[in-house]
């Protein structure tokens with residue numbers, strides 16, 4: 001049975017809800033799944049190479065990764081580097097895939113605020129030899145920041161991600177599993 005790890009960081013719940021929908025889709029596809037929050041007790045000891053797919057999720061904060069997600073991944077990077085897993089040329093490990101998912105409100109410059117964060121998260125996994133199979137950017141409410149939710153380039157983002165987004169993510173995750 002194929003195994004997936006969903007590892008995410010979330011402060012106001014948007015990315016966590018996305019993570020749970022992705023987990024549901026992978027489960028629908030018959031995969032064994034584990035869901036962890038970055039920084040939770042025991043999460044630093046996770047072995048990414050034990051999984052066929054690692055789904056990595058975080059919100060965009062100032063068009064980059066939030067500090068707790070950054071710190072978590074940097075510590076994994078140091079661990080894998082010390083173990084000799086990070087080598088020049090970043091050779092691909094067959095069968096090791098990553099999915100990046102990033103929530104954002106896009107008030108100022110739209111998806112350009114999310115893509116750098118997603119690419120940054122993906123770089124860790126490319127350095128680990130994983131193939132980034134896909135990157136998903138999910139338009140989401142900035143909880144408690146009404147101007148950012150209503151006056152920006154993306155229009156009114158209140159209530160996002162919504163149930164339709166959750167269904168879409170679940171289906172997309174199931175389809176991704178089918179392709180891997």
Ligand SMILES: Cc1cc2nc3c(=O)[nH]c(=O)nc-3n(C[C@H](O)[C@H](O)[C@H](O)COP(=O)(O)O)c2cc1C
Pocket residue numbers: 009010011012013014015016058059060061062063064103104105106107110113114140141142143
């Ligand atoms: C401190 C902070 C900084 C943020 N910076 C950005 C940003 O630069 N661009 C953007 O599109 N959204 C930004 N957001 C909005 C979040 O990315 C968005 O609300 C996200 O869905 C929050 O995820 P969470 O609910 O999982 O914590 C920011 C939110 C916070 C709290």
